Amino acid sequence: xxxxxxxxxxxxxxxxxxxxxxxxxxxxxxxxxxxxxxxxxxxxxxxxxxxxxxxxxxxxxxxxxxxxxxxxxxxxxxxxxxxxxxxxxxxxxxxxxxxxxxxxxxxxxxxxxxxxxxxxxxxxxxxxxxxxxxxxxxxxxxxxxxxxxxxxxxxxxxxxxxxxxxxxxxxxxxxxxxxxxxxxxxxxxxxxxxxxxxxxxxxxxxxxxxxxxxxxxxxxxxxxxxxxxxxxxxxxxxxxxxxxxxxxxxxxxxxxxxxxxxxxxx
Numbered sequence: 027x028x029x030x031x032x033x034x035x036x037x038x039x040x041x042x043x044x045x046x047x048x049x050x051x052x053x054x055x056x057x058x059x060x061x062x063x064x065x066x067x068x069x070x071x072x073x074x075x076x077x078x079x080x081x082x083x084x085x086x087x088x089x090x091x092x093x094x095x096x097x098x099x100x101x102x103x104x105x106x107x108x109x110x111x112x113x114x115x116x117x118x119x120x121x122x123x124x125x126x127x128x129x130x131x132x133x134x135x136x137x138x139x140x141x142x143x144x145x146x147x148x149x150x151x152x153x154x155x156x157x158x159x160x161x162x163x164x165x166x167x168x169x170x171x172x173x174x175x176x177x178x179x180x181x182x183x184x185x186x187x188x189x190x191x192x193x194x195x196x197x198x199x200x201x202x203x204x205x206x207x208x209x210x211x212x213x214x215x216x217x218x219x220x221x222x223x224x225x226x227x228x229x230x231x232x233x234x235x236x237x238x239x240x241x242x243x244x245x246x247x248x249x250x251x252x253x254x255x256x257x258x259x260x261x262x263x264x265x266x267x268x269x270x271x272x273x274x275x276x277x278x279x280x281x282x283x284x285x286x287x288x289x290x291x292x
Contacts, residue, residue: 031147032141032142032145032146032147035141035147036138036141036142039134039137039138039141040134041134041135041138042134043134044133044134044135044136045069045070045073045129045130045133046067046068046069046070046133046135046136047068047070048066048068049066049067049068049135051135051138051139051142052142054067054139054248055139055142055143058139058143058185058248058249058250059143060206061205061206062203062205062206062207062208062209062249062250062252062253063203063205063237063247063248063249063250063253064247064248064249065237065239065241065245065247066245066246066247067135067136067187067189067246067247067248068244068245068246069130069189069244069246070244071244073126073130073244074189074191074243074244076124076125076126077124077126077127077155077191077268078191078192078243078266080120080123080124080126080127081098081117081155081191081266082097082098082099083097084097084117084123085097085117085289085291086098086115086116086117086156086157087115087116087117087118087289088101088104088105088108088110088112088114088115088292089110089112089113089114089115089170090114090115090116090156092118092284092288092289092290093290093292094108094110094112094115094292095289095290095291095292096115096291096292098115098157101115101159104292107292108292111161111163111167112159112161113158113159113161113163113167113168113170113171113173113259114156114157114158114159114171115156115157115159116154116155116156116157116282117155117156117282118282118283118284118289119282119283119284119286120153120154120155120268120282121152121153121281121282121283122283127153127155127268127270130189130268130270131150131153131270136187136270136272137272139185139248140185140272143185143250144183144184144185144272144273144274146274148185148272148273148274149272149273149274149275149276150270150271150272150276151180151181151184151271151272151273151276151277151279151280151281152271152276152280152281152282152283153268153269153270153271153281153282154268154269154271154280154282155191155266155267155268155269155282156266156267157264157265157266158171158173158199158257158259158260158264158265158267159260159264160197160198160199160259160260160261160262160263160264161259163259168259171257171259172256172257173256173257173258173259174222174223174256175202175204175222175223175224175226175227175254175255175256176222176254176255176256177207177208177211177251177252177253177254177255178251178252179252180251180271180273180277180279180280181273181274181275181277182274183273183274184250184251184271184272184273184274185248185249185250185251185271185272185273186248186249186250186251186269186270186271186272187246187247187248187249187269187270187271187272188201188246188247188248188249188267188268188269189244189245189246189267189268189269189270190241190242190243190244190245190246190265190266190267191243191244191266191267191268192243192263192264192265192266193241193242193243193263194239194240194241194242194245194265194267195240195263196238196240196258197260197261197262197263198260198261198262198263198264198265199257199258199259199260199263199265200238200239200240200257200258201239201247201255201256201257201258201267202236202237202238202239202255202256202257202258203236203237203239203249203253203254203255204227204231204235204236204237204253204254204255205235205236205237205253206231206235206253207231207235207252207253207254208250208252208253212230222254227254231254238258
């Protein structure tokens with residue numbers, strides 16, 4: 027899309043209809059361009075309340091497996107019954123089943139930020155909402171749960187918005203982003219793409235580049251996922267987080283849609 031057509035798309039967006047207050051679109055885009063990160067895209071309490079209510083009244087699925095469905099307050103029973111330890115638990119079909127998430131993925135300010143940053147009419151790639159649990163997890167389990175440093179390649183240019191739905195402190199799995207790493211990577215990080223150790227990341231980018239993101243329920247941020255990032259494994263408290271992704275193209279690979287016939291409760 028040309029700059030002219032991007033500008034035309036942006037003029038069709040009514041920012042006054044956004045539920046997000048105190049969010050300056052140009053400031054967010056500027057910070058994304060320089061740092062790959064912008065903090066403080068916060069949800070109003072009523073949106074948080076509606077999404078959390080949805081999460082507690084609908085099944086999530088242990089370790090993202092469609093056969094391990096359970097309600098959040100029955101996690102311990104579900105683990106015993108399945109013989110599994112759940113590091114994470116995802117929700118499916120959030121766009122279809124939760125009106126607040128459906129509304130949020132079409133929020134005018136999110137669309138405007140995505141359009142300006144991607145320089146095109148943004149394609150909604152999909153949503154993801156999941157719990158992270160404090161467990162004694164193995165390195166392989168941490169890799170599967172995106173709890174080791176990595177960067178994403180969902181498109182040649184894309185953007186993710188994250189929203190904490192529970193209070194997140196250092197004991198409940200804060201997200202870490204390596205500021206500026208979307209623009210600068212050493213050759214090994216490009217050609218030998220793998221999960222990186224904390225030491226390797228700190229040695230190359232410096233401790234000061236690691237942004238440890240804590241916040242109360244409703245706290246949100248935008249991130250270019252070409253930055254190195256990870257979620258720290260929780261140690262004491264469960265964490266619930268929502269991710270909404272936009273890209274230049276929807277490849278139908280990042281959505282959370284599952285046929286109901288495939289989803290089973292334990």
